[in-house]
Amino acid sequence: MTIAEVTKKYGLTPDTLRYYERIGLLPKVVRTAGGIRDYSEEDCRWVEYIKCMRLAGVSVETLVEYVTLFHQGRETIAARKKLLQEQREQIVTKIEELNAVLERLDRKLDGYEERMLKCEENLK
Secondary structure, three states, X not given: OOHHHHHHHHOOOHHHHHHHHHOOOOOOOXXXXXXXXXXXXXXXXXXXXXXXXXXXXXXXXHHHHXXXXXXXXHHHHHHHHHHHHHHHHHHHHHHHHHHHHHHHHHHHHOOHHHHHHHHHHHXX
């Protein structure tokens, strides 16, 4: 796939993909004879994984650490698992915080129109 096709499929900019490649999040993408990036299925799986983790709030630095460990091989499995477990804990905490915010908004929205009408009538 070309960079344009990958950006369209995953909703990322070409600059973001180039940046990810430059800092080592993505493996060096094979290029055609004309120098155009040609993303493989494996490259796209990495893009999808990175996008998913970034949407979950995982930092670029943490992802670089994970990818570096991944490329070091099987002996880093425990370290990679620990890193993922730490990220999972942070995501669970964030979800709990967001759920609390959502509940508060739901309470505020419940009966909102009636309360606003009453307030507006008092202003007349």
